[in-house]
Amino acid sequence: MSTEVKVLSTSTRTNLEALKHHMKKLGFKYFEEKDGWAWFCMHTFGTSKKPALFGDCVCISTRFFNxxxxxxxxxxxxxxxxxxxxxxxxxxxxxITE
Incomplete structure (x- = not known):
């Protein structure tokens, strides 16, 4: 059985690391990158395998401007x-400009 693995380009990973660093300074914790979306949150709850987002969150697309x-x-x-x-x-x- 094969599984699909999404691999970000090296430049996107580098840019995402810079964004993670800046967001950490603002008090956000990197939550996950899934389906082309990066999640940053101040609070989470739930289990470590399935945490739920709570309260102050930022979600950005790594593929398009959104x-x-x-x-x-x-x-x-x-x-x-x-x-x-x-x-x-x-x-x-x-x-990404549009």
Whole structure:
């Protein structure tokens, strides 16, 4: 039985690592990259095999220009401009403009 493995390009992995570093400075923890989406969250709950996202989360596409920011706390809402800039820097490095 074969399983499909999605492998990010070296440049995308490098750019994603830079984004992870910046998001960590903003208080977010990298959650996962799945189906072309990278998830960053401040809080998770559930089991280690199936954690659930909770509260303040950022989700970005690694394939096209699309993002979602859920800011529950005012502290996170104040960081939205910095979050947006970090994500725009990622997309610019990836050459994604639309």
């Amino acid at each position: 993002l979602s920011i859920q800011a529950v706390r005012l502290e996170v809402a104040k960081k939205v401009p910095e979050i947006n800039q970090a994500i725009l820097d990622f997309y610019e490095a990836e050459g």
